[in-house]
Amino acid sequence: MPARMTHIPGFRGDVINPGDEDYDDARALWNGTVDRRPRLIARCLGPADVAAAVRFARARELEIAVRGGGHNVAGTAGCDGGIVIDLSAMRAVSVDPVERTALVQGGALWGDVDHETQAHGLATPGGIVSHTGVGGLTLGGGIGWLMRKHGLAVDNLVQAEVVTADGEIVAATAREHPDLFWALRGGGGNFGVVTSFRFALHPVGPTVVAGPVFWAAEDTRDVLRFHRELAGDAPDELGTIVRLGTIPPLPAIAEDLHFRPAIAVVSCYAGPVEDGERAVRPLREFGRPLVDLAGPCLYVDHQRGIDDTVPHGWHYYWKATDLTGLSDEVIDIVAAHAYRATSPRSYAAMFHLGGAVGRAPRDSTAYAGRDADHNIVIDAVWLPEEDDAVRAPETAWARAFLAALEPHRAGVYVNFLDSDDDPGRVREAYGDDVYRRLAEVKAKYDPDNVFHHNKNIRPSPPAR
Numbered sequence: 001m002p003a004r005m006t007h008i009p010g011f012r013g014d015v016i017n018p019g020d021e022d023y024d025d026a027r028a029l030w031n032g033t034v035d036r037r038p039r040l041i042a043r044c045l046g047p048a049d050v051a052a053a054v055r056f057a058r059a060r061e062l063e064i065a066v067r068g069g070g071h072n073v074a075g076t077a078g079c080d081g082g083i084v085i086d087l088s089a090m091r092a093v094s095v096d097p098v099e100r101t102a103l104v105q106g107g108a109l110w111g112d113v114d115h116e117t118q119a120h121g122l123a124t125p126g127g128i129v130s131h132t133g134v135g136g137l138t139l140g141g142g143i144g145w146l147m148r149k150h151g152l153a154v155d156n157l158v159q160a161e162v163v164t165a166d167g168e169i170v171a172a173t174a175r176e177h178p179d180l181f182w183a184l185r186g187g188g189g190n191f192g193v194v195t196s197f198r199f200a201l202h203p204v205g206p207t208v209v210a211g212p213v214f215w216a217a218e219d220t221r222d223v224l225r226f227h228r229e230l231a232g233d234a235p236d237e238l239g240t241i242v243r244l245g246t247i248p249p250l251p252a253i254a255e256d257l258h259f260r261p262a263i264a265v266v267s268c269y270a271g272p273v274e275d276g277e278r279a280v281r282p283l284r285e286f287g288r289p290l291v292d293l294a295g296p297c298l299y300v301d302h303q304r305g306i307d308d309t310v311p312h313g314w315h316y317y318w319k320a321t322d323l324t325g326l327s328d329e330v331i332d333i334v335a336a337h338a339y340r341a342t343s344p345r346s347y348a349a350m351f352h353l354g355g356a357v358g359r360a361p362r363d364s365t366a367y368a369g370r371d372a373d374h375n376i377v378i379d380a381v382w383l384p385e386e387d388d389a390v391r392a393p394e395t396a397w398a399r400a401f402l403a404a405l406e407p408h409r410a411g412v413y414v415n416f417l418d419s420d421d422d423p424g425r426v427r428e429a430y431g432d433d434v435y436r437r438l439a440e441v442k443a444k445y446d447p448d449n450v451f452h453h454n455k456n457i458r459p460s461p462p463a464r
């Protein structure tokens with residue numbers, strides 16, 4: 001055995017150490033600006049491995065980071081000098097078509113889930129990029145195309161298997177450990193390592209009406225006002241995201257339009273194709289679109305349609321906020337700032353919330369953004385080799401854009417927070433009451449704050 005190989009008692013997976021051939025690949029995260037060097041990476045094969053890794057780390061007082069899909073923009077799935085509990089080998093998904101549920105391992109990606117569930121014509125609400133992890137996305141809430149019809153990812157979670165800070169394996173459901181189950185649904189990775197999720201499934205597709213319609217940047221104010229009306233009256237089935245930036249160089253788009261400043265409304269109709277065509281028609285007929293790719297397509301294809309515009313390893317920096325509404329003033333601010341980025345890869349995305357998200361009881365889960373009408377994430381994106389020239393102006397652009405929206409801000413989605421966001425923004429994401437309740441559950445399940453490499457909730461027992 002090479003001297004550097006670490007033995008974790010009771011562990012069957014791979015242990016990767018600095019100097020190993022696969023160390024650099026294993027520690028790399030989606031956001032290429034993050035460069036963390038863990039003391040070791042424990043690539044787990046199942047819950048028993050996760051429990052062994054937690055006990056090993058605690059006995060040696062190693063800092064713990066948990067890696068699901070590795071997508072968090074703040075790079076919380078990595079750490080310097082500690083142990084990464086890496087779930088990337090735990091990606092199995094099994095569907096029960098009778099009960100209409102899917103059992104999903106903690107390191108699965110959304111593409112894994114869609115692949116298996118769509119084989120049965122079923123789906124559960126997840127994210128909009130297929131290489132994002134189920135783990136982090138779900139634990140923060142989980143917004144995506146199906147949420148207005150079927151709720152957030154957390155609204156569809158029926159059970160989670162969790163390895164706690166003591167290395168115990170517990171099942172959390174509405175009946176078993178209900179406090180933990182509530183906290184997991186929005187409170188992030190603070191309460192343990194989720195080794196599997198069971199989600200409710202719904203009939204979706206396999207063909208849906210979906211895709212982007214692009215207009216020239218000059219039309220931004222008109223398109224946003226039009227979208228405000230359309231979204232205001234939209235049936236729950238219609239999910240839309242507005243994307244402001246440039247036209248991405250997708251194969252389906254003529255090359256002479258690539259990187260031209262433009263606004264897009266991307267839609268996905270979670271219902272029959274004929275109804276979907278009727279619902280998106282007004283969008284396709286509005287003004288003079290530069291490109292119209294909205295139409296019938298496979299749901300799985302739509303789910304991976306923008307994967308290549310946000311690949312692993314590029315440099316990313318995000319700023320985000322929830323918005324109470326799209327007033328004329330907000331529209332003016334968005335239109336004024338969206339195209340000031342230097343990099344043609346940067347963009348802003350506005351998710352239309354509401355529908356089932358807004359109707360769920362406020363105390364059903366720890367996700368606290370249900371009153372927001374839209375949220376916006378301002379994504380500065382550049383290539384690693386452009387770092388010297390572009391990092392400073394791009395990050396400044398994102399901060400200035402957010403600052404301009406200050407008077408219209410109303411909370412923030414915790415999964416969109418970046419590493420330089422003030423820690424107070426975690427409390428902003430939850431509001432005082434939900435944060436206090438989360439801190440109490442944290443005090444019960446992780447009083448020593450073992451799981452702190454995340455959007456941290458500090459343990460605080462209830463006042464006597």
Ligand SMILES: Cc1cc2nc3c(=O)[nH]c(=O)nc-3n(C[C@H](O)[C@H](O)[C@H](O)COP(=O)(O)OP(=O)(O)OC[C@H]3O[C@@H](n4cnc5c(N)ncnc54)[C@H](O)[C@@H]3O)c2cc1C
Binds near residue numbers: 129
């Ligand atoms: C390209 C891209 C697209 C995105 N699209 C969406 C979207 O459509 N909707 C949306 O809601 N969000 C979206 N996000 C944000 C996303 O929700 C967060 O980045 C989320 O943290 C990603 O989860 P992950 O497992 O890939 O991340 P990781 O970086 O692996 O994990 C982030 C944190 O989550 C915790 N964690 C992860 N897995 C587990 C687990 N199994 N058990 C316990 N803790 C765990 C850990 O604390 C970890 O630090 C997107 C992000 C990217 C980069």
